[in-house]
Each structure stands twice: as C-alpha cells, then as structure tokens.
Amino acid sequence: MKGKFLLAIDQGTSSSRTVIYDHDARVITSAQQEFPQIYPQPGWVEHDPEAIWGSVTAVTRDAMHKAGAVAADISAIGITNQRETTLIWDRDTGECVYNAIVWQDRRTAAYCQTLKDDGLEATVSKKTGLRLDPYFSGTKIAWILDHVDGVREKAEAGKLAFGTIDCFLLWRLTGGKVHATDATNASRTLLFNIHSQEWDEELLALFSIPRELLPEVRDSAADFGLATHDCVGGNVPVCGIAGDQQAALIGQAGFEPGMTKSTYGTGCFVVANTGSEALQSENQLLTTIAMRINGKVTYGLEGSVFVAGSAMQWLRDELRVIDAAPESEGIARDTGVVEGVYVVPAFAGLGAPYWDPDARGAILGLTRGSGRDDIVTATLQSVAYQTCDLIDAMSEDGIKPSVIRVDGGMVANGWFLQFLSDVLNIPVERPKNVESTVLGAAYLAGYQAGIVSSPDAIGELWRRDKLFEPEMQADQRERLLAGWHDAVRRVRSGI
Ligand code: ADP
Numbered sequence: 381m382k383g384k385f386l387l388a389i390d391q392g393t394s395s396s397r398t399v400i401y402d403h404d405a406r407v408i409t410s411a412q413q414e415f416p417q418i419y420p421q422p423g424w425v426e427h428d429p430e431a432i433w434g435s436v437t438a439v440t441r442d443a444m445h446k447a448g449a450v451a452a453d454i455s456a457i458g459i460t461n462q463r464e465t466t467l468i469w470d471r472d473t474g475e476c477v478y479n480a481i482v483w484q485d486r487r488t489a490a491y492c493q494t495l496k497d498d499g500l501e502a503t504v505s506k507k508t509g510l511r512l513d514p515y516f517s518g519t520k521i522a523w524i525l526d527h528v529d530g531v532r533e534k535a536e537a538g539k540l541a542f543g544t545i546d547c548f549l550l551w552r553l554t555g556g557k558v559h560a561t562d563a564t565n566a567s568r569t570l571l572f573n574i575h576s577q578e579w580d581e582e583l584l585a586l587f588s589i590p591r592e593l594l595p596e597v598r599d600s601a602a603d604f605g606l607a608t609h610d611c612v613g614g615n616v617p618v619c620g621i622a623g624d625q626q627a628a629l630i631g632q633a634g635f636e637p638g639m640t641k642s643t644y645g646t647g648c649f650v651v652a653n654t655g656s657e658a659l660q661s662e663n664q665l666l667t668t669i670a671m672r673i674n675g676k677v678t679y680g681l682e683g684s685v686f687v688a689g690s691a692m693q694w695l696r697d698e699l700r701v702i703d704a705a706p707e708s709e710g711i712a713r714d715t716g717v718v719e720g721v722y723v724v725p726a727f728a729g730l731g732a733p734y735w736d737p738d739a740r741g742a743i744l745g746l747t748r749g750s751g752r753d754d755i756v757t758a759t760l761q762s763v764a765y766q767t768c769d770l771i772d773a774m775s776e777d778g779i780k781p782s783v784i785r786v787d788g789g790m791v792a793n794g795w796f797l798q799f800l801s802d803v804l805n806i807p808v809e810r811p812k813n814v815e816s817t818v819l820g821a822a823y824l825a826g827y828q829a830g831i832v833s834s835p836d837a838i839g840e841l842w843r844r845d846k847l848f849e850p851e852m853q854a855d856q857r858e859r860l861l862a863g864w865h866d867a868v869r870r871v872r873s874g875i
Pocket of ligand 1: 392707788
C-alpha cells in the first residue's frame with residue numbers, strides 16, 4: 381500500500397481546511413484559512429473562485445509542510461465542500477466566467493416563483509427530491525447563462541464547464557484533466573434525476589441549460605484521477621468526494637437506514653439515512669443522495685435550519701450580552717430551563733419544515749423580571765426546538781431515529797445537548813471527533829484506496845464521547861413545545 385496518510389480538503393462557506401490523517405483516522409495535522417464573502421447587493425452572496433482556490437492550495441501546502449509529508453506519503457485525497465455553490469469556467473483557460481454564486485444567494489427567487497406559478501414544482505421535486513428554491517444550483521447556472529455576455533453561446537459550443545466546488549477543485553487539482561463530480565453533489569443541482577442517476581433532459585430543457593456544460597457523475601468513493609498540482613507536491617489520487625452534509629453522515633458512520641446525524645455549525649442540518657428508498661417527504665423535507673458507493677445509492681431525508689450557532693454570534697455581536705459563544709453554557713446552567721420566554725431566530729426566514737422566507741425573528745413572552753440570562757438560555761433552547769420540528773417532520777414521514785449523532789462547533793455545549801435530548805425525547809450522542817464532515821471525506825478516500833476495508837470498519841472507528849439521555853418530564857416537554865409552536869405561529873408571515 382502506497383503512503384501512510386489520507387488528506388482531506390473541506391472547502392466550506394467561510395473557510396477552507398485541509399486535514400491529514402493517519403490510516404487509523406487519527407488527525408496528524410490541519411490547516412485552515414478564511415476567505416472573503418462578497419455581497420454585491422442585498423440577498424446576493426458570491427465568492428471569488430481564485431480566493432477559494434488560493435485558500436485551498438495554501439492550507440494544503442501548509443498541512444503537508446506541518447506533517448513533513450511529500451506526495452508519496454499521501455495514499456489518497458478526499459474532498460468535501462459547501463454544496464450547491466455554482467461556478468462556470470472556460471475549458472481552455474480554466475478561468476471562471478463569473479464569481480461563484482453561493483448557496484445562500486437569493487437572486488433567482490423571482491425566477492423560481494415564476495416556475496412555481498407555472499405549476500412545475502411537483503415535476504421538479506419528483507425527479508430531484510428538491511424544491512424550486514434559489515438555494516440549489518440549477519437557477520444559478522441559468523442566471524449566469526442569461527446575464528454574462530457571451531456565456532450562453534460558448535456553453536452551447538462546449539467551451540465551458542459547470543461545477544459545484546468539489547468539481548472545480550478536482551478540475552484544478554488534476555490540471556484540467558478531469559471534469560467530474562459525485563452523486564451527492566449532483567443531487568443538489570436541480571438537474572440530476574436521483575432515481576435514474578442521470579442528468580435529466582427534461583430539467584435541462586426547463587432551465588435552458590446546455591448538456592455540454594455538465595460534469596460526469598461518479599460514485600462518492602471512486603477514481604477521480606490524479607492530483608498533479610504542486611500543492612500536493614506530485615501525483616496523488618483523488619478517491620473520495622461528497623457534499624458537506626453527506627460527508628458528515630459518513631464521518632458519523634451513518635450507514636444503516638434510520639441512522640441520523642445533526643450538525644450544529646452556523647446553521648443546523650439533519651440528515652437521516654433512508655437506505656435504498658428515496659422517501660418523498662410529505663412534510664417539506666428534501667430527498668437527497670446520502671452516498672453512492674460501489675454503484676449502490678443510499679438516499680437521505682434532509683432538513684435544515686438557517687440559524688443555529690449563528691444565534692450565539694447574534695447574542696455576542698448584536699445584542700452584546702455575551703463575549704463568546706461558549707459563555708452561553710454557564711449562563712444556561714445557572715439559569716435552568718426557561719419557560720414562557722421564547723426567542724425565534726427567524727433572521728433569514730424559517731427553513732424546514734416551515735419554508736417561510738418572509739418570517740422574521742422575535743423575542744416573545746417577556747415579563748418585568750426577564751433578563752439577559754433568560755434571553756441567552758431561550759436562544760439556546762430555540763436551536764433545540766427547531767431541531768425538534770425537523771425530527772417531528774421526519775417521524776411523520778416514517779423515519780423515527782432511535783438516537784441522534786451530533787457534530788459541529790456548537791456541540792461543545794453540553795447543556796444544549798442535554799436540553800436537545802430532553803425536548804426530542806431521544807438520546808443524543810456526541811462523538812470524540814466532532815469534525816465529522818472532513819473525516820467523512822477522508823473515509824471515502826480511504827475506502828476507495830483500500831485502506832478502510834468496509835463501512836463496518838468505519839463504524840468500528842466511531843467513538844462516543846458522551847451520551848445525553850432524556851430526563852425531562854413529559855408534561856414539561858409538552859408545555860415547552862406548545863409555547864414554541866405558538867411563538868413560531870406569531871412570527872410566520874401571512875398566517
Ligand atoms: P461552521 O462550520 O458553520 O463555520 P462550526 O462548526 O465551526 O461552524 O461551529 C461554529 C458555531 O458554533 C458558531 O456559530 C458558534 O457561535 C457556535 N459555538 C461554538 N462553541 C459554542 C458553544 N460552546 N456553545 C454554543 N455555541 C457554540
């Protein structure tokens with residue numbers, strides 16, 4: 381077996397990171413770099429592709445240097461990435477024709493609404509498992525084709541390539557030799573039929589997107605070609621690719637149907653493994669490809685909440701009632717569960733299962749005695765309530781997890797996890813390694829390279845740090861959730 385390390389690149393929304401692992405998935409070293417966010421207009425969010433690429437090469441070089449590694453030491457590379465973010469570049473020069481349009485960007489909202497008004501959402505949803513929402517890549521591609529001079533003609537002539545961030549990084553790492561993505565990333569574009577596993581001609585026609593733009597779709601663990609760029613110092617095979625939330629499920633060893641992970645970073649993303657069944661939600665959740673390994677598709681049910689850890693940043697930066705996010709834990713411990721006061725952090729509308737873009741945040745139920753500590757604690761509680769709404773929606777769709785595996789920056793907060801377990805009435809497990817996303821990319825690469833023998837072997841590498849079990853009385857849980865639903869009802873638009 382060649383090499384002794386696995387190298388995983390995590391290209392996220394605010395930063396890029398490279399982690400080097402040994403063959404037993406122990407972290408050897410890592411490097412991370414932030415890059416600028418570009419807000420050209422309200423509701424628009426872009427990234428400079430060169431800033432993304434520059435940060436990825438810099439952290440990869442840095443991690444290689446810190447590990448004292450050369451190309452021959454790296455057995456395989458895995459890539460995970462911010463999903464849906466859209467790039468189009470010139471196949472000859474490698475230059476992008478426009479900035480990356482980021483998943484958060486809402487510029488195609490009116491276009492999506494027109495398509496919905498034409499009654500097209502059901503067709504799109506049946507084929508892709510998604511909704512007609514600006515979040516996904518399809519309408520972002522259409523926007524670039526329609527708004528950047530000369531792009532449509534070049535695209536039709538086969539001179540341009542579209543890719544999500546994984547695909548762009550792969551293209552650059554392989555010196556323009558490979559134009560491919562994996563099935564999890566393809567499943568977020570609005571163009572990929574998740575049942576037939578093919579780019580869908582009807583959808584391409586609907587969004588007027590030339591077929592010539594699209595990459596080849598491979599398994600998540602596959603031969604993606606050789607990275608020859610000097611940031612890895614020579615030739616290293618790229619063997620794994622998955623979108624960030626799917627990679628987190630893999631990092632959490634969520635290989636069995638029903639296994640569910642919830643990631644708490646800026647936002648919160650819940651993904652449940654539904655096995656070989658593409659379960660179509662009746663409750664506003666998304667159907668997605670959780671992984672495709674050895675040609676076998678595993679589907680997932682996904683729900684997301686826009687504001688989770690970022691609510692802590694709001695307490696810190698806007699309300700200025702805490703100095704740092706971890707302070708929230710001590711405050712909540714001293715205060716105890718808050719009843720009657722609710723923070724609804726609908727700063728950017730409400731995600732699943734409400735999908736209400738016009739809802740706005742509120743603090744409700746204040747009395748003369750309510751103070752900072754109640755608001756901080758109620759804000760933590762709001763993240764748990766929102767998770768509860770997602771898990772309830774999943775249960776109604778027939779997926780009832782018996783335990784939830786959590787990860788992301790916010791799970792350092794043990795009080796939050798106990799409260800989460802209490803309101804969900806489900807045990808919550810925190811792993812020793814809470815960096816599941818980048819770990820998942822390393823596992824995919826390791827599996828393809830023959831270092832990790834099977835998903836079961838990944839399961840054996842998963843280590844629990846702590847189990848949080850429900851302790852709350854049913855009547856208190858019911859009271860709290862009834863109050864939360866009443867608070868949500870009050871901030872919803874149009875009802
Ligand atoms: P991302 O990958 O989205 O940038 P991370 O997984 O790094 O996010 O998590 C960072 C988020 O977690 C921040 O929004 C921060 O406010 C929150 N956070 C970090 N530590 C704590 C804590 N102890 N309690 C509550 N929230 C926390």
